[in-house]
Amino acid sequence: xxLPLEIIGLGRPEITLIWEDEHTTTYSARELxxxxxxxxxxxxxxxxxxxxxxxxPADIVARHIELVGQYAITIRWSDGHETGIYHFRRLRxxxxxxxxxxxxxxQTSRDCKP
Numbered sequence: 001x002x003l004p005l006e007i008i009g010l011g012r013p014e015i016t017l018i019w020e021d022e023h024t025t026t027y028s029a030r031e032l033x034x035x036x037x038x039x040x041x042x043x044x045x046x047x048x049x050x051x052x053x054x055x056x057p058a059d060i061v062a063r064h065i066e067l068v069g070q071y072a073i074t075i076r077w078s079d080g081h082e083t084g085i086y087h088f089r090r091l092r093x094x095x096x097x098x099x100x101x102x103x104x105x106x107q108t109s110r111d112c113k114p
């Protein structure tokens with residue numbers, strides 16, 4: 001899994017990643033903010049959520065997006081949060097587009113067969 005060719009989303013309600021195979025992955029900014037797995041948002045030992053979704057504004061946007069090595073991005077959000085790391089592999093694997101959802105559903109049904 002390489003770097004996306006393009007990341008679009010500063011000041012926008014959605015963040016879009018365009019991959020080398022020309023696939024496009026788009027997350028709403030709020031959905032991506034809620035997916036943060038940093039120690040401020042998820043309890044480190046139990047994995048229990050600490051972030052209250054009701055406290056994440058519906059109109060949240062990315063103010064700054066920065067590469068973390070060759071494997072992830074970090075985002076400074078309009079609510080001031082900036083400690084999360086979003087791994088490219090996870091962003092691609094969890095792509096919410098209909099085609100990827102169908103592919104995951106097909107894989108799950110194959111995995112469940114005896």
